Amino acid sequence: MAIDRDKNSYTIIFSVIMVVVVGSLLAGFASGLKPMITVNMEAEKQQNILYAMNVNDNEGASDVAFIPTDEVAADFSKYVTKQFVIEGTKTTENNEAYLIDIKKEANKAKKAGYVRKLPIMIGEKDGKEIYIVPVRGKGLWDAIWGFVAMDKTMTIQGVYFDHKGETPGLGAEIKQRYFMDDFKGESFLNGNAFEGIDVAKGNNDPLNNDKTDYEVDALAGATITGDGVAAMLKKDIKMYVPYFKSLNK
Amino acid sequence: MGLLSKKDAKLILDPLTDDNPITIQVLGICSALAITAQLKPSIVMAVSVMFVLGLGNVVISLLRNVIPSKIRIIVQLIVVATLVIIVDQVLKAFAYELSKELSVFIGLIITNCIIMGRFEAFALGNKPWPSFLDGIGNSLGYGVILVIVGFFRELLGSGTLFGFKVLGDPIAKTGLYAIGYENNGFMVLPPMALIVVGIIIWVQRSRNPALIEEN
Numbered sequence: 001m002a003i004d005r006d007k008n009s010y011t012i013i014f015s016v017i018m019v020v021v022v023g024s025l026l027a028g029f030a031s032g033l034k035p036m037i038t039v040n041m042e043a044e045k046q047q048n049i050l051y052a053m054n055v056n057d058n059e060g061a062s063d064v065a066f067i068p069t070d071e072v073a074a075d076f077s078k079y080v081t082k083q084f085v086i087e088g089t090k091t092t093e094n095n096e097a098y099l100i101d102i103k104k105e106a107n108k109a110k111k112a113g114y115v116r117k118l119p120i121m122i123g124e125k126d127g128k129e130i131y132i133v134p135v136r137g138k139g140l141w142d143a144i145w146g147f148v149a150m151d152k153t154m155t156i157q158g159v160y161f162d163h164k165g166e167t168p169g170l171g172a173e174i175k176q177r178y179f180m181d182d183f184k185g186e187s188f189l190n191g192n193a194f195e196g197i198d199v200a201k202g203n204n205d206p207l208n209n210d211k212t213d214y215e216v217d218a219l220a221g222a223t224i225t226g227d228g229v230a231a232m233l234k235k236d237i238k239m240y241v242p243y244f245k246s247l248n249k
Numbered sequence: 250m251g252l253l254s255k256k257d258a259k260l261i262l263d264p265l266t267d268d269n270p271i272t273i274q275v276l277g278i279c280s281a282l283a284i285t286a287q288l289k290p291s292i293v294m295a296v297s298v299m300f301v302l303g304l305g306n307v308v309i310s311l312l313r314n315v316i317p318s319k320i321r322i323i324v325q326l327i328v329v330a331t332l333v334i335i336v337d338q339v340l341k342a343f344a345y346e347l348s349k350e351l352s353v354f355i356g357l358i359i360t361n362c363i364i365m366g367r368f369e370a371f372a373l374g375n376k377p378w379p380s381f382l383d384g385i386g387n388s389l390g391y392g393v394i395l396v397i398v399g400f401f402r403e404l405l406g407s408g409t410l411f412g413f414k415v416l417g418d419p420i421a422k423t424g425l426y427a428i429g430y431e432n433n434g435f436m437v438l439p440p441m442a443l444i445v446v447g448i449i450i451w452v453q454r455s456r457n458p459a460l461i462e463e464n
Contacts, residue, residue, distance in 0.1 A: 011317040018324065022331050029335055033342040040345035069345075 045098055052147035052160040053130045054124045055079050055194040060124035064177055079123045080132075086118040086243055089111040097121065102134050102236075103143075107244040118239055123149070128159050129142050133240055137232025140224040141165045144174065144232060154237075154244050156197075161229065171225030179219060187235075194241050199226035260382040264390035270363045271394040272450045273460060276331055279362040279397055282442040284354045286409055293347055295392025297340075299385060301332045301464030304366050308332075309372035311419060316373075317436035323370045326359070333358045343431070398445045406436030 004010060004094040047066040050056065054074060057065035083097035088113050097119035109116040129152065131231040136145040146161035159180050168171040173179055186197050200215040201223065208216055253261070270276045277298075284290045308328050311314075316324050337355045340348035346389050348355065358364065366385050372380040403409055407417040408426075417424015421431060454460045 005315070005317050006319065011319055014315065014324075015320065018327060022327055026334055030336050033338050034343035037338070037345075044345065044349075120368065132411050157291060 011018070014161040015018050024114045025059070040069075040231075043072050048071045048160045048162065049098060049123075049132055049147050050075060050079060050120060052149040052158045053079065053125055054149070054158045055125060058177070058189060064175065064180075069246075079125060081124050084122070084123040086121050086240070088118060089242075091243070093130065094119075098134075102136050102145075106136065116239070120240065120243065124226050128157075131244070133237065135232050137228050138172075139166045139228040140171050140222075141167070141190075143226070144228055146232075148183075148237060150244075152244065152247055156183045156186050159183045160232065163225070165202055166225050167222070170219065171222040173219050173222060174225060174229055179216075181210040182216040184211065186214065186216065187212070188237055189241075189244075190214065192245075194238050196237070199230045201226075250279050257379065257382050259422050260379055261386035261389065264383075264386040265393060265456065266390075266453075269390045269394065269453075270366075270387050271446065271452055272392055272422035274363075274366070276366055277361050277391055278443075278446070280354060280357055280361055281391075281398060281446060282439045284351065285395055285399040285402055285442050286406065286437050286443075287403045287409075288396065288399040290350055290354070291395040292343075292392070293340075293351060294358075295388065295395050297336050297351075297355060298358060298361065298363070298391055299357065300317045300336060300392075301329060301358055302367060303381055303384040305329055305332055305364060306367060306372040306380040309368045310375060310377040310380035313375075321411050322365075322369075325365060328368070329359050330451040337379060363387055364420065387412050394446065397449060398442055400434045401445055402441060406441070408448070 047069070047238055050067055050072065051064065055067060057067060066072070080098075084091050085094045085097050085100065098121055100117055100119040102119070105116050105118075108114050118136060123130045123132060130149050131150045131151070132147055134147055135147070136143065138144065142164035144161060144163040145164065146159060148159050149157040151157055161174045161180060163172060163174060166174065182248060183197065188194060188196060195214045198215045199218045202214065203215045203217055203219045205213060205215070206217045264270060267273065271278065271281055280294060284294050305328050309325060312324070313345075333355065336358070337348065340351070340355065367384060371383045375383070400410070403411075404415070406417060408414060416425075416430065417426045419426050
Protein backbone atom coordinates (compact mmCIF):
# COMPACT_ATOMS: atom_id res chain seq x y z
CA MET A 1 0.00 0.00 0.00
CA ALA A 2 1.47 3.29 -1.05
CA ILE A 3 1.11 6.12 1.44
CA ASP A 4 -0.32 9.35 0.14
CA ARG A 5 2.59 11.67 0.73
CA ASP A 6 0.63 14.76 -0.22
CA LYS A 7 -1.82 14.53 2.62
CA ASN A 8 -1.55 17.19 5.31
CA SER A 9 -1.80 14.65 8.09
CA TYR A 10 1.19 12.77 6.67
CA THR A 11 3.21 15.97 6.48
CA ILE A 12 2.43 16.81 10.08
CA ILE A 13 3.22 13.34 11.40
CA PHE A 14 6.46 13.30 9.44
CA SER A 15 7.47 16.68 10.85
CA VAL A 16 6.71 15.65 14.41
CA ILE A 17 8.74 12.44 14.15
CA MET A 18 11.61 14.30 12.48
CA VAL A 19 11.71 16.96 15.18
CA VAL A 20 11.67 14.39 17.98
CA VAL A 21 14.42 12.30 16.41
CA VAL A 22 16.64 15.27 15.55
CA GLY A 23 16.02 16.93 18.89
CA SER A 24 16.99 13.94 20.96
CA LEU A 25 20.01 13.25 18.76
CA LEU A 26 21.34 16.77 19.24
CA ALA A 27 20.55 16.81 22.93
CA GLY A 28 22.48 13.56 23.31
CA PHE A 29 25.48 14.97 21.49
CA ALA A 30 25.42 18.24 23.39
CA SER A 31 25.29 16.67 26.83
CA GLY A 32 27.76 13.94 25.90
CA LEU A 33 30.41 16.38 24.70
CA LYS A 34 29.77 19.10 27.26
CA PRO A 35 32.41 18.03 29.80
CA MET A 36 35.12 18.09 27.14
CA ILE A 37 34.01 21.47 25.82
CA THR A 38 34.01 22.93 29.34
CA VAL A 39 37.54 21.68 29.91
CA ASN A 40 38.64 23.32 26.67
CA MET A 41 37.04 26.62 27.59
CA GLU A 42 38.66 26.62 31.01
CA ALA A 43 42.04 25.91 29.45
CA GLU A 44 41.49 28.79 27.05
CA LYS A 45 40.75 31.14 29.94
CA GLN A 46 43.90 30.00 31.71
CA GLN A 47 45.91 30.53 28.53
CA ASN A 48 44.52 34.03 28.15
CA ILE A 49 45.22 34.96 31.76
CA LEU A 50 48.76 33.65 31.54
CA TYR A 51 49.22 35.47 28.25
CA ALA A 52 48.21 38.75 29.86
CA MET A 53 50.83 38.25 32.57
CA ASN A 54 53.44 37.52 29.89
CA VAL A 55 53.63 33.80 30.44
CA ASN A 56 53.50 32.62 26.85
CA ASP A 57 55.42 30.99 24.02
CA ASN A 58 55.95 34.25 22.16
CA GLU A 59 59.72 33.80 22.09
CA GLY A 60 60.61 33.34 18.44
CA ALA A 61 57.00 33.33 17.25
CA SER A 62 55.79 36.14 15.05
CA ASP A 63 52.37 36.23 16.61
CA VAL A 64 50.46 35.37 19.77
CA ALA A 65 51.61 31.98 21.05
CA PHE A 66 49.94 30.57 24.13
CA ILE A 67 51.30 28.05 26.55
CA PRO A 68 50.31 24.69 24.99
CA THR A 69 46.98 23.34 26.20
CA ASP A 70 48.47 20.29 27.88
CA GLU A 71 50.84 22.38 30.02
CA VAL A 72 48.53 25.23 30.82
CA ALA A 73 46.93 23.80 33.97
CA ALA A 74 50.31 23.23 35.61
CA ASP A 75 51.59 26.66 34.65
CA PHE A 76 48.39 28.29 35.78
CA SER A 77 48.68 26.92 39.29
CA LYS A 78 52.37 27.80 39.30
CA TYR A 79 52.06 31.45 38.27
CA VAL A 80 48.62 32.38 39.58
CA THR A 81 49.08 32.15 43.30
CA LYS A 82 45.84 33.58 44.65
CA GLN A 83 42.38 34.38 43.40
CA PHE A 84 39.89 36.65 45.07
CA VAL A 85 36.31 37.69 44.65
CA ILE A 86 35.61 41.28 45.59
CA GLU A 87 32.06 42.07 46.74
CA GLY A 88 31.77 45.67 47.75
CA THR A 89 34.33 46.09 50.50
CA LYS A 90 34.53 42.41 51.26
CA THR A 91 37.27 40.32 49.67
CA THR A 92 37.14 36.54 49.81
CA GLU A 93 39.62 34.05 48.50
CA ASN A 94 38.16 31.76 45.86
CA ASN A 95 40.24 29.40 43.78
CA GLU A 96 37.74 29.41 40.97
CA ALA A 97 37.35 33.15 40.75
CA TYR A 98 38.67 33.13 37.20
CA LEU A 99 35.67 31.11 36.10
CA ILE A 100 33.18 33.78 37.16
CA ASP A 101 31.09 34.78 34.16
CA ILE A 102 31.47 38.55 34.12
CA LYS A 103 28.82 38.89 31.44
CA LYS A 104 26.26 37.40 33.82
CA GLU A 105 27.57 39.51 36.68
CA ALA A 106 27.23 42.69 34.61
CA ASN A 107 23.62 41.79 33.84
CA LYS A 108 22.80 41.00 37.45
CA ALA A 109 24.42 44.25 38.56
CA LYS A 110 21.79 46.18 36.62
CA LYS A 111 19.33 45.26 39.36
CA ALA A 112 19.35 47.71 42.21
CA GLY A 113 20.88 46.40 45.38
CA TYR A 114 22.95 43.65 43.79
CA VAL A 115 26.58 43.72 44.79
CA ARG A 116 28.59 42.65 41.77
CA LYS A 117 31.17 39.92 42.22
CA LEU A 118 34.51 41.10 40.85
CA PRO A 119 37.10 38.39 40.26
CA ILE A 120 40.77 39.25 40.56
CA MET A 121 43.71 36.92 40.07
CA ILE A 122 47.04 37.55 41.75
CA GLY A 123 50.03 36.08 40.05
CA GLU A 124 53.74 36.18 40.53
CA LYS A 125 56.29 36.38 37.78
CA ASP A 126 60.00 37.10 38.20
CA GLY A 127 59.39 38.01 41.84
CA LYS A 128 56.85 40.65 40.92
CA GLU A 129 53.24 40.61 42.02
CA ILE A 130 50.80 40.96 39.16
CA TYR A 131 47.06 41.60 39.41
CA ILE A 132 44.93 40.29 36.58
CA VAL A 133 41.33 41.32 36.02
CA PRO A 134 38.87 40.36 33.30
CA VAL A 135 37.18 42.97 31.12
CA ARG A 136 34.28 42.74 28.72
CA GLY A 137 32.67 45.23 26.37
CA LYS A 138 31.29 45.87 22.93
CA GLY A 139 33.16 46.14 19.66
CA LEU A 140 31.63 47.05 16.35
CA TRP A 141 29.70 43.86 15.65
CA ASP A 142 29.71 41.85 18.81
CA ALA A 143 31.29 41.29 22.18
CA ILE A 144 34.96 41.92 22.92
CA TRP A 145 36.67 40.78 26.08
CA GLY A 146 40.05 40.24 27.58
CA PHE A 147 42.34 40.23 30.58
CA VAL A 148 44.46 43.07 31.90
CA ALA A 149 47.51 42.42 34.06
CA MET A 150 48.67 45.28 36.27
CA ASP A 151 51.05 45.91 39.10
CA LYS A 152 50.05 47.51 42.42
CA THR A 153 50.08 51.01 40.94
CA MET A 154 47.72 49.99 38.12
CA THR A 155 50.48 50.13 35.55
CA ILE A 156 49.81 47.63 32.79
CA GLN A 157 52.11 44.63 32.59
CA GLY A 158 50.31 43.00 29.72
CA VAL A 159 46.90 42.52 28.16
CA TYR A 160 45.04 39.96 26.16
CA PHE A 161 42.05 40.87 24.00
CA ASP A 162 39.69 38.67 22.06
CA HIS A 163 36.52 39.24 20.11
CA LYS A 164 33.54 37.37 18.82
CA GLY A 165 33.01 38.82 15.39
CA GLU A 166 35.09 41.89 14.57
CA THR A 167 36.06 42.46 10.95
CA PRO A 168 39.09 40.38 9.92
CA GLY A 169 42.03 42.61 9.08
CA LEU A 170 40.47 45.62 10.83
CA GLY A 171 38.79 45.31 14.24
CA ALA A 172 39.95 41.72 14.60
CA GLU A 173 43.51 43.06 14.85
CA ILE A 174 42.94 43.87 18.52
CA LYS A 175 44.12 40.35 19.29
CA GLN A 176 47.38 40.88 17.42
CA ARG A 177 50.58 41.33 19.33
CA TYR A 178 51.50 44.71 17.87
CA PHE A 179 48.31 46.20 19.27
CA MET A 180 48.30 44.44 22.63
CA ASP A 181 51.98 45.11 23.29
CA ASP A 182 51.34 48.86 23.00
CA PHE A 183 49.47 48.77 26.28
CA LYS A 184 52.44 47.59 28.31
CA GLY A 185 53.76 50.29 30.62
CA GLU A 186 50.73 52.55 30.36
CA SER A 187 49.03 53.40 33.64
CA PHE A 188 45.37 53.78 34.50
CA LEU A 189 45.99 56.19 37.35
CA ASN A 190 46.91 59.83 37.00
CA GLY A 191 48.20 60.56 40.48
CA ASN A 192 45.24 59.41 42.50
CA ALA A 193 42.55 59.83 39.87
CA PHE A 194 41.42 57.12 37.48
CA GLU A 195 42.27 58.15 33.94
CA GLY A 196 41.75 55.06 31.80
CA ILE A 197 43.49 54.49 28.50
CA ASP A 198 42.30 55.84 25.20
CA VAL A 199 42.75 54.15 21.87
CA ALA A 200 43.53 57.33 20.01
CA LYS A 201 43.84 58.25 16.38
CA GLY A 202 46.67 60.64 15.60
CA ASN A 203 48.21 60.66 19.02
CA ASN A 204 51.58 61.54 17.45
CA ASP A 205 53.09 58.53 19.14
CA PRO A 206 52.64 55.58 16.78
CA LEU A 207 55.52 53.64 18.31
CA ASN A 208 54.04 54.25 21.75
CA ASN A 209 57.25 55.49 23.33
CA ASP A 210 55.37 57.89 25.59
CA LYS A 211 54.07 55.74 28.43
CA THR A 212 52.46 58.55 30.39
CA ASP A 213 49.97 59.87 27.84
CA TYR A 214 47.13 57.46 28.71
CA GLU A 215 46.85 56.69 25.02
CA VAL A 216 47.79 53.93 22.63
CA ASP A 217 47.81 54.24 18.87
CA ALA A 218 44.54 53.22 17.21
CA LEU A 219 44.15 50.67 14.44
CA ALA A 220 43.48 52.08 11.00
CA GLY A 221 39.95 51.30 9.87
CA ALA A 222 38.84 50.03 13.25
CA THR A 223 37.68 53.19 15.02
CA ILE A 224 34.59 51.68 16.64
CA THR A 225 36.39 48.57 17.83
CA GLY A 226 39.20 50.73 19.24
CA ASP A 227 36.71 52.98 21.01
CA GLY A 228 35.07 49.83 22.34
CA VAL A 229 38.37 48.67 23.81
CA ALA A 230 38.91 52.05 25.48
CA ALA A 231 35.37 52.11 26.86
CA MET A 232 35.66 48.54 28.09
CA LEU A 233 38.88 49.33 29.96
CA LYS A 234 37.46 52.53 31.48
CA LYS A 235 34.26 50.89 32.63
CA ASP A 236 35.55 47.57 33.94
CA ILE A 237 38.92 48.57 35.37
CA LYS A 238 37.40 51.50 37.23
CA MET A 239 35.45 49.10 39.42
CA TYR A 240 38.73 47.80 40.79
CA VAL A 241 40.13 51.20 41.78
CA PRO A 242 38.95 50.99 45.42
CA TYR A 243 40.64 47.61 45.74
CA PHE A 244 43.95 48.91 44.40
CA LYS A 245 43.72 51.96 46.64
CA SER A 246 43.26 49.73 49.65
CA LEU A 247 46.39 47.82 48.61
CA ASN A 248 48.48 50.94 48.50
CA LYS A 249 47.44 52.27 51.87
CA MET B 250 39.24 1.31 -9.72
CA GLY B 251 38.60 -2.35 -9.06
CA LEU B 252 36.34 -1.60 -6.12
CA LEU B 253 33.91 0.60 -7.94
CA SER B 254 32.00 0.07 -11.13
CA LYS B 255 32.66 2.46 -13.97
CA LYS B 256 29.48 4.37 -13.20
CA ASP B 257 30.35 4.70 -9.52
CA ALA B 258 33.87 5.84 -10.26
CA LYS B 259 32.46 8.53 -12.51
CA LEU B 260 30.41 9.83 -9.57
CA ILE B 261 33.61 10.45 -7.64
CA LEU B 262 35.88 11.56 -10.45
CA ASP B 263 33.60 13.86 -12.42
CA PRO B 264 33.22 16.50 -9.70
CA LEU B 265 36.99 16.52 -9.35
CA THR B 266 37.50 17.69 -12.90
CA ASP B 267 34.89 18.38 -15.54
CA ASP B 268 31.95 18.86 -13.22
CA ASN B 269 33.71 20.62 -10.39
CA PRO B 270 31.25 22.32 -8.04
CA ILE B 271 33.32 25.46 -7.71
CA THR B 272 34.95 26.01 -11.08
CA ILE B 273 32.22 24.63 -13.34
CA GLN B 274 28.97 24.89 -11.40
CA VAL B 275 30.24 27.93 -9.47
CA LEU B 276 28.63 26.78 -6.22
CA GLY B 277 30.03 27.22 -2.74
CA ILE B 278 32.05 30.26 -3.73
CA CYS B 279 31.28 32.17 -0.53
CA SER B 280 33.11 29.79 1.75
CA ALA B 281 35.88 29.32 -0.82
CA LEU B 282 36.62 33.03 -0.55
CA ALA B 283 36.27 33.31 3.19
CA ILE B 284 38.38 30.58 4.71
CA THR B 285 41.21 30.03 2.23
CA ALA B 286 43.67 32.61 3.58
CA GLN B 287 45.52 29.69 5.13
CA LEU B 288 45.94 26.06 4.25
CA LYS B 289 44.88 24.51 7.54
CA PRO B 290 41.36 25.94 7.76
CA SER B 291 40.90 25.10 4.07
CA ILE B 292 41.57 21.44 4.73
CA VAL B 293 39.42 21.35 7.85
CA MET B 294 36.59 23.01 5.97
CA ALA B 295 36.96 20.49 3.14
CA VAL B 296 36.86 17.57 5.57
CA SER B 297 33.86 18.99 7.44
CA VAL B 298 31.95 19.52 4.21
CA MET B 299 32.86 16.00 3.14
CA PHE B 300 31.40 14.62 6.36
CA VAL B 301 28.23 16.68 6.10
CA LEU B 302 27.68 16.10 2.40
CA GLY B 303 28.53 12.39 2.38
CA LEU B 304 26.36 11.58 5.36
CA GLY B 305 23.65 14.05 4.43
CA ASN B 306 23.33 12.58 0.98
CA VAL B 307 22.88 9.11 2.49
CA VAL B 308 20.27 10.31 4.98
CA ILE B 309 18.31 12.19 2.33
CA SER B 310 18.59 9.24 -0.04
CA LEU B 311 17.28 6.84 2.63
CA LEU B 312 14.39 9.15 3.34
CA ARG B 313 13.73 9.98 -0.30
CA ASN B 314 10.59 7.84 -0.47
CA VAL B 315 9.06 9.12 2.73
CA ILE B 316 9.83 12.84 2.63
CA PRO B 317 6.64 14.77 1.91
CA SER B 318 7.43 16.74 -1.23
CA LYS B 319 5.74 19.84 0.15
CA ILE B 320 8.30 20.28 2.91
CA ARG B 321 11.33 18.61 1.34
CA ILE B 322 13.48 21.76 1.36
CA ILE B 323 12.86 22.22 5.08
CA VAL B 324 13.66 18.57 5.71
CA GLN B 325 16.90 18.98 3.76
CA LEU B 326 17.78 22.04 5.80
CA ILE B 327 17.13 20.19 9.05
CA VAL B 328 19.38 17.33 7.99
CA VAL B 329 22.21 19.73 7.08
CA ALA B 330 21.74 21.79 10.23
CA THR B 331 21.79 18.70 12.44
CA LEU B 332 24.97 17.39 10.88
CA VAL B 333 26.62 20.80 11.04
CA ILE B 334 25.81 21.20 14.72
CA ILE B 335 27.32 17.77 15.35
CA VAL B 336 30.49 18.75 13.47
CA ASP B 337 30.65 21.99 15.43
CA GLN B 338 30.26 20.26 18.79
CA VAL B 339 32.80 17.58 17.94
CA LEU B 340 35.34 20.20 16.83
CA LYS B 341 34.74 22.18 20.01
CA ALA B 342 35.37 19.08 22.07
CA PHE B 343 38.38 17.68 20.22
CA ALA B 344 39.93 20.54 18.21
CA TYR B 345 39.02 23.64 20.17
CA GLU B 346 41.56 26.02 18.65
CA LEU B 347 40.54 25.03 15.18
CA SER B 348 36.89 25.50 15.97
CA LYS B 349 37.64 29.01 17.20
CA GLU B 350 39.44 29.75 13.98
CA LEU B 351 36.61 28.43 11.84
CA SER B 352 33.92 29.77 14.18
CA VAL B 353 31.21 31.18 11.93
CA PHE B 354 32.27 29.28 8.83
CA ILE B 355 31.23 25.96 10.32
CA GLY B 356 27.77 27.41 10.75
CA LEU B 357 27.97 28.63 7.18
CA ILE B 358 28.25 25.06 5.91
CA ILE B 359 24.47 25.08 6.28
CA THR B 360 24.21 27.72 3.61
CA ASN B 361 26.80 26.12 1.34
CA CYS B 362 24.88 25.83 -1.90
CA ILE B 363 26.78 22.68 -2.91
CA ILE B 364 25.08 20.75 -0.13
CA MET B 365 21.51 21.79 -0.84
CA GLY B 366 22.29 21.45 -4.53
CA ARG B 367 23.41 17.82 -4.24
CA PHE B 368 20.53 16.90 -1.91
CA GLU B 369 18.01 18.30 -4.31
CA ALA B 370 19.63 17.26 -7.57
CA PHE B 371 21.02 13.86 -6.68
CA ALA B 372 20.17 12.32 -3.32
CA LEU B 373 16.41 12.77 -3.67
CA GLY B 374 16.42 10.61 -6.80
CA ASN B 375 19.13 8.01 -6.17
CA LYS B 376 19.95 5.07 -3.93
CA PRO B 377 22.12 5.57 -0.81
CA TRP B 378 25.39 4.15 -2.16
CA PRO B 379 25.57 6.28 -5.32
CA SER B 380 24.40 9.24 -3.25
CA PHE B 381 27.21 8.67 -0.79
CA LEU B 382 29.75 8.52 -3.62
CA ASP B 383 28.25 11.62 -5.19
CA GLY B 384 28.56 13.45 -1.89
CA ILE B 385 32.17 12.38 -1.39
CA GLY B 386 33.01 13.23 -5.00
CA ASN B 387 31.53 16.68 -4.85
CA SER B 388 33.09 17.53 -1.53
CA LEU B 389 36.44 16.29 -2.87
CA GLY B 390 36.03 18.54 -5.88
CA TYR B 391 35.22 21.40 -3.55
CA GLY B 392 38.10 20.51 -1.26
CA VAL B 393 40.66 20.30 -4.06
CA ILE B 394 39.93 23.86 -5.13
CA LEU B 395 39.95 25.03 -1.50
CA VAL B 396 43.36 23.47 -0.94
CA ILE B 397 44.81 24.90 -4.16
CA VAL B 398 43.55 28.38 -3.33
CA GLY B 399 44.65 28.09 0.30
CA PHE B 400 48.10 26.92 -0.76
CA PHE B 401 48.75 29.92 -3.01
CA ARG B 402 47.19 32.45 -0.69
CA GLU B 403 49.14 31.32 2.37
CA LEU B 404 52.39 30.91 0.44
CA LEU B 405 52.29 34.25 -1.37
CA GLY B 406 50.40 36.19 1.29
CA SER B 407 52.15 35.11 4.46
CA GLY B 408 55.16 33.17 3.18
CA THR B 409 54.11 30.15 5.23
CA LEU B 410 52.50 26.75 4.73
CA PHE B 411 50.58 25.26 7.65
CA GLY B 412 52.15 28.09 9.62
CA PHE B 413 55.74 27.03 8.85
CA LYS B 414 57.93 29.72 7.40
CA VAL B 415 58.89 28.04 4.15
CA LEU B 416 60.25 31.16 2.47
CA GLY B 417 62.36 32.37 5.38
CA ASP B 418 61.66 34.91 8.08
CA PRO B 419 60.29 38.28 6.90
CA ILE B 420 61.42 40.10 10.05
CA ALA B 421 64.90 38.62 10.37
CA LYS B 422 65.31 38.81 6.56
CA THR B 423 66.40 35.25 5.94
CA GLY B 424 65.76 32.97 2.97
CA LEU B 425 64.00 34.66 0.05
CA TYR B 426 63.46 37.80 2.08
CA ALA B 427 67.24 38.35 2.16
CA ILE B 428 67.18 39.10 -1.58
CA GLY B 429 64.34 41.56 -1.36
CA TYR B 430 61.25 39.34 -1.64
CA GLU B 431 58.12 40.71 0.04
CA ASN B 432 54.85 39.06 1.03
CA ASN B 433 51.86 40.17 -0.98
CA GLY B 434 49.43 41.38 1.65
CA PHE B 435 46.66 41.48 -0.94
CA MET B 436 46.72 37.67 -1.12
CA VAL B 437 45.38 37.50 2.42
CA LEU B 438 42.24 39.46 1.53
CA PRO B 439 39.11 37.74 0.13
CA PRO B 440 39.18 39.48 -3.31
CA MET B 441 42.38 37.65 -4.11
CA ALA B 442 40.65 34.31 -3.53
CA LEU B 443 38.20 35.25 -6.25
CA ILE B 444 41.08 36.05 -8.58
CA VAL B 445 42.83 32.77 -7.79
CA VAL B 446 39.59 30.84 -8.41
CA GLY B 447 39.26 32.79 -11.66
CA ILE B 448 42.74 31.74 -12.72
CA ILE B 449 41.93 28.09 -11.95
CA ILE B 450 38.77 28.36 -14.04
CA TRP B 451 40.79 29.93 -16.85
CA VAL B 452 43.45 27.23 -16.80
CA GLN B 453 40.86 24.47 -16.66
CA ARG B 454 38.84 25.79 -19.56
CA SER B 455 41.79 26.47 -21.76
CA ARG B 456 42.94 22.87 -21.26
CA ASN B 457 39.47 21.54 -22.03
CA PRO B 458 37.66 23.76 -24.53
CA ALA B 459 34.56 21.57 -24.28
CA LEU B 460 33.84 23.29 -20.95
CA ILE B 461 33.51 26.72 -22.48
CA GLU B 462 29.88 27.78 -22.64
CA GLU B 463 28.55 29.06 -25.91
CA ASN B 464 27.07 32.49 -25.88
